[in-house]
Amino acid sequence: MSEINREAVAHLAQLARIEMTAEELDKMAGELDVIVDSIKTVSEVAGDDVPATSHPIPLTNVFREDVPGQTLTNEQALSGAPDAEDGRFKVPAILDEE
Amino acid sequence: MTAVTDEILSFEEAMEKYDPVLGFEVHVELNTRTKMFSAAPNVFGDEPNTNVTPVCLGLPGVLPVVNKAAVEYSIKIGLALGCRIAPSCTFARKQYFYPDTPKNFQTSQYEDPIAFDGSIDIELEDGTVFTVEIERAHMEEDAGKLTHLGGATGRIQGADFSLVDYNRAGVPLVEIVTKPIVGAGSRAPELAKAYVAAIREIVKNLGVSDARMERGNVRCDANVSLMPKGSTTFGTRSETKNVNSLRSVERAVRFEIQRHAAVLESGAAVTQETRHWHEDTRTTTAGRPKSDADDYRYFPEPDLVPVVTSEEWIEELRAQLPEPPAERRKRLKDAWGYSDAEFRDVVNAGVMDSIEETIAAGATPAVARKWWMGEVSRRAKEAEVDPAELGVTPETIVELDSLISAGKINDKLARKVLEYVLAGEGTPSEVVDKHGMAVVSDDGALLEAIDAALAAQPEVAEKIRGGKLQAAGAIVGGVMKATRGQADAGRVRELIFERLGVQG
Numbered sequence: 212m213s214e215i216n217r218e219a220v221a222h223l224a225q226l227a228r229i230e231m232t233a234e235e236l237d238k239m240a241g242e243l244d245v246i247v248d249s250i251k252t253v254s255e256v257a258g259d260d261v262p263a264t265s266h267p268i269p270l271t272n273v274f275r276e277d278v279p280g281q282t283l284t285n286e287q288a289l290s291g292a293p294d295a296e297d298g299r300f301k302v303p304a305i306l307d308e309e
Numbered sequence: 310m311t312a313v314t315d316e317i318l319s320f321e322e323a324m325e326k327y328d329p330v331l332g333f334e335v336h337v338e339l340n341t342r343t344k345m346f347s348a349a350p351n352v353f354g355d356e357p358n359t360n361v362t363p364v365c366l367g368l369p370g371v372l373p374v375v376n377k378a379a380v381e382y383s384i385k386i387g388l389a390l391g392c393r394i395a396p397s398c399t400f401a402r403k404q405y406f407y408p409d410t411p412k413n414f415q416t417s418q419y420e421d422p423i424a425f426d427g428s429i430d431i432e433l434e435d436g437t438v439f440t441v442e443i444e445r446a447h448m449e450e451d452a453g454k455l456t457h458l459g460g461a462t463g464r465i466q467g468a469d470f471s472l473v474d475y476n477r478a479g480v481p482l483v484e485i486v487t488k489p490i491v492g493a494g495s496r497a498p499e500l501a502k503a504y505v506a507a508i509r510e511i512v513k514n515l516g517v518s519d520a521r522m523e524r525g526n527v528r529c530d531a532n533v534s535l536m537p538k539g540s541t542t543f544g545t546r547s548e549t550k551n552v553n554s555l556r557s558v559e560r561a562v563r564f565e566i567q568r569h570a571a572v573l574e575s576g577a578a579v580t581q582e583t584r585h586w587h588e589d590t591r592t593t594t595a596g597r598p599k600s601d602a603d604d605y606r607y608f609p610e611p612d613l614v615p616v617v618t619s620e621e622w623i624e625e626l627r628a629q630l631p632e633p634p635a636e637r638r639k640r641l642k643d644a645w646g647y648s649d650a651e652f653r654d655v656v657n658a659g660v661m662d663s664i665e666e667t668i669a670a671g672a673t674p675a676v677a678r679k680w681w682m683g684e685v686s687r688r689a690k691e692a693e694v695d696p697a698e699l700g701v702t703p704e705t706i707v708e709l710d711s712l713i714s715a716g717k718i719n720d721k722l723a724r725k726v727l728e729y730v731l732a733g734e735g736t737p738s739e740v741v742d743k744h745g746m747a748v749v750s751d752d753g754a755l756l757e758a759i760d761a762a763l764a765a766q767p768e769v770a771e772k773i774r775g776g777k778l779q780a781a782g783a784i785v786g787g788v789m790k791a792t793r794g795q796a797d798a799g800r801v802r803e804l805i806f807e808r809l810g811v812q813g
Binding site: 222228265266270271274275276277279280283285288289301302305 | 341342343347348349350356357358359360361362363366368374375376377378379380397399404405406407408413456457459469470471472473474475604606608609611613614615616617
């Protein structure tokens with residue numbers, strides 16, 4: 212069963228801007244396919260009467276009051292940045308999007 | 310990418326052949342004190358990357374926590390738009406790779422927005438009303454702000470790198486999405502402007518957003534497509550992004566209608582894509598094709614639990630809603646007894662609030678309208694500001710009017726008094742005293758001036774004696790000149806007739 216093929220992996224890699232070699236694409240397609248197939252066995256147990264569950268713990272309305280708290284300083288914020296300028300993160304330009 | 314100049318059809322011809330279909334996505338930035346999912350302050354204009362926490366920066370291991378006030382503001386927006394409020398809703402991750410979101414996803418809502426199925430009535434300037442159906446209003450977070458440097462003058466094309474400020478990242482947003490709006494015809498551009506204006510007014514009135522478009526508090530994406538006249542099948546749409554002034558919304562919709570019409574007339578198909586609006590050239594240019602951009606791979610946000618809204622909570626929030634702007638206008642119009650045209654002028658001049666305050670301070674509706682639509686508007690136009698920003702207080706108007714009623718000053722003097730008041734010389738009464746501006750109401754002094762004027766123009770005096778009462782204007786003029794405008798013209802007239810022994 213090939214749910215995840217090479218093209219799908221290449222497309223996802225492109226969306227995530229991750230560069231992958233031909234070998235990596237082949238390897239990842241195979242591995243992801245196994246994972247997807249494994250997880251699909253859940254569907255055999257859960258019938259139509261079982262709703263899709265994204266939050267298994269029955270917890271709702273975890274809120275915070277609207278009160279300002281501790282923030283990072285500009286230095287702290289930028290401390291992990293590969294490059295910075297003018298108090299801001301410096302990143303390569305990504306074209307054709309705005 | 311080279312700039313392509315699009316062909317356009319004249320708006321009139323486009324309207325003869327096609328019916329436009331509109332759709333809007335309006336993003337409203339909430340004015341909560343903190344961000345949507347972190348306790349970082351929600352403040353505009355601070356030093357870059359200072360209103361940030363590890364959550365805003367998407368650092369590993371952080372957990373978002375929902376701001377209760379942001380949820381309540383969102384519910385209020387939903388209620389004000391006549392929406393149903395979801396008994397339970399969840400957040401979702403919208404995945405996209407772009408440096409304005411450090412997490413590589415935006416936390417948003419997908420299948421279950423907090424509010425849905427609403428409608429609002431939009432009134433155009435001439436009073437025509439269109440009902441716009443609201444598909445949904447959902448909660449999400451704003452992205453950081455990018456500045457593109459290098460290349461050609463900071464425009465994104467040709468930029469070498471970008472600088473990112475995450476102060477705005479995580480600011481609470483509500484995105485309001487309409488259903489397709491059909492049937493506006495040639496009023497479509499006007500309706501677009503009026504719709505965005507109405508949303509801005511509603512959120513401002515609710516107090517949930519500063520609603521300043523120039524700061525990006527209210528941002529509009531406008532969808533336009535055309536159907537050939539008589540058809541009911543929607544055409545391919547374009548989405549013009551971030552049209553951020555009311556005037557631009559109107560112009561952008563108009564331009565897109567003309568552009569689509571030209572494409573269709575040439576026999577080609579409209580491309581489904583985003584468009585960028587350029588205020589300088591008043592045109593749009595192509596952005597990315599829509600199909601790729603839609604590959605957001607939404608999935609439920611595992612770090613945030615569902616929001617459940619009880620009936621009690623919703624009703625508590627509903628009870629806090631202020632009077633809707635449209636109902637308030639209707640109430641005030643009835644109370645003031647203005648005609649449709651008079652009231653519309655007042656609304657369009659932006660002086661409704663000022664008039665309401667002036668009436669509350671003691672003026673009659675007629676007097677309040679006379680001043681705000683007359684002298685105050687005239688001065689505001691000269692100064693190129695809104696009338697409400699000129700600094701005229703309701704108390705000043707009330708005092709000017711009572712000085713006129715008491716016969717202390719006339720209309721002409723009152724306008725002069727206002728000038729001194731605006732120059733900071735004190736209250737109207739103080740100005741009158743200081744400049745000795747009171748009208749000459751002492752009949753003795755007036756008669757003296759009248760006698761002088763009659764003596765100076767004996768032929769006019771003769772005419773009046775002979776029954777030509779309108780000739781009295783020349784004598785009144787002479788008296789006004791002699792008293793430097795400080796006489797009550799009506800009283801002067803009476804005295805002239807009395808003096809000459811004719812019936813006025």
